[in-house]
Amino acid sequence: GQNIDQPTEMTATEGAIVQINCTYQTSGFNGLFWYQQHAGEAPTFLSYNVLDGLEEKGRFSSFLSRSKGYSYLLLKELQMKDSASYLCAVSDSNYQLIWGAGTKLIIKP
């Protein structure tokens, strides 16, 4: 079967750094995505990794290891507005997105 695992909830402090992990088992792999979703809103695209390594985009970075079926999203200099759910999704052999349940990130002052 296909499976995406990520922690249900994490808490971090404003200004700090947090790493959200994602492990996956899918039939085929055509890239891994991270989306941010604020409560009651639609997901918004954050990053895409298809090759191993780190992709940096401002305060957010995403890492992929295909051999380990593992990715993480790194958020630096946390701001209160970063409080949201972070969804990991993998594009499978049919280019369909398989989604994790999301990690709810709570930022405390």
Place this chain on the structure above:
Amino acid sequence: DTGVSQDPRHKITKRGQNVTFRCDPISEHNRLYWYRQTLGQGPEFLTYFQNEAQLEKSRLLSDRFSAERPKGSFSTLEIQRTEQGDSAMYLCASSLAGDRDYEQYFGPGTRLTVT
């Protein structure tokens, strides 16, 4: 272009009634996706179109669900004989096949409540 739009934003219906949702994708996008999301879960794939062709439909999707994209622009999702288990957020997303076709842009969603 203001992005992907969906209508209505909220729908309350009684069990057994039919409902139809509309999605208008970003104008130059040729791929359109429908997802369903319940609280605390990630989106669940329902179906997707490339232009007017429906290329994939979830095997978990009941026959009560049907989607169309008649002219390759907007799409409709119809649920017949709604059940309480259909209560969820229905999300539409679009993308452009090609260099950045992996980036799906989501609409605000239609929240369905079946009473």
